[in-house]
Ligand SMILES: Nc1ncnc2c1ncn2[C@@H]1O[C@H](COP(=O)(O)OP(=O)(O)OP(=O)(O)O)[C@@H](O)[C@H]1O
């Protein structure tokens with residue numbers, strides 16, 4: 251078994267963008283990045299939340315802002331109940347155990363986007379009640395990670411949920427709608443005190459290994475412990491028949507499935523396909539950190555994974571032949587960017603590229619056509635070297651922005 255490919259070092263190469271005068275001369279995959287970059291810059295589309303105006307910090311916003319939004323009260327002009335306390339949520343839940351209506355859970359950390367909404371839409375088709383949890387879980391953030399900066403957009407989230415609920419009500423194909431939002435505080439979720447964020451922290455944690463040790467878990471050693479712990483709590487509170495997770499966080503879905511299996515939880519885990527922006531970038535709450543320039547290059551990981559997918563579709567089965575395509579593509583884009591000036595270029599590093607078994611996330615040397623596999627990766631978009639006047643940098647001069655993505659390789663003979 252091979253480890254995931256290590257960090258790709260940035261080689262300062264002559265810029266492809268500079269040395270090839272016309273865009274028509276660019277290799278087709280780089281051309282698509284170049285076009286996507288221009289398309290994005292002209293459309294300025296999917297970053298729907300402006301950092302200054304709508305974002306507040308996760309650590310300052312662990313409880314609902316307004317006391318008028320009391321436990322069990324309705325969200326704006328909707329029938330969605332808002333709960334902050336476990337005890338009042340449980341009272342609400344008990345009725346639905348008795349009337350045998352199915353309850354779905356969609357766990358989120360807020361800063362809602364179309365990816366979250368697609369989980370809710372899927373849940374509403376299959377369940378009588380959808381419960382959305384909105385909680386930025388400190389236990390899954392490492393000590394030097396972005397807990398304090400994590401976007402909190404509660405007002406916009408409420409608006410999105412109320413609007414979606416109306417849409418679900420008008421569409422005759424749904425079994426249910428959004429019935430409740432659970433938005434607990436940290437003292438409510440962690441009654442023994444603020445959860446430890448160190449690997450060696452003591453406390454009541456759920457650990458699911460070995461799957462939590464690799465890939466995302468290697469880069470974020472407390473991440474899956476935090477995720478499994480908070481999901482166990484949420485599953486115990488909500489007691490959902492089904493819980494909905496996004497394919498974007500592929501390894502997380504494996505961790506949760508293992509937890510459900512190994513702890514005999516009476517919940518079915520449903521995985522919903524990744525929602526993407528027009529240029530292919532997986533929607534993610536953290537995309538707002540990127541700013542325009544880095545956002546335009548952020549599709550590099552997805553494009554690289556697609557190059558590897560093409561090799562698989564064309565018959566390649568060996569790790570090097572498949573994953574090598576992603577690596578090569580990404581290196582080319584890195585080289586091209588490094589040929590640009592400090593006010594234009596985007597620097598990024600590959601954290602890992604992986605070809606793994608879809609059920610265990612263990613690295614594969616050869617893909618068995620009968621079972622397929624999963625390509626995944628993580629890149630760190632680094633701070634910009636120099637800003638242009640008036641440029642929207644997002645967190646362009648802050649810490650690196652880490653993006654993940656994956657593509658499932660289905661069985662092929
Ligand atoms: N683009 C997406 N498509 C489908 N599901 C998604 C997408 N983005 C997030 N999800 C899912 O939504 C759920 C809540 O995710 P979360 O609130 O962390 O949002 P996020 O966009 O993944 O944020 P982050 O920037 O922290 O990765 C998870 O199950 C996650 O996999």
Ligand SMILES: CC(C)(CO)[C@@H](O)C(=O)[O-]
Pocket residue numbers: 357358359385387390477480481499502
């Ligand atoms: C599942 C989750 C809501 C747990 O905090 C989080 O990891 C996420 O948003 O993917």
Ligand code: BAL
Pocket residue numbers: 390499
């Ligand atoms: N969607 C994954 C949550 C996290 O990265 O913390």
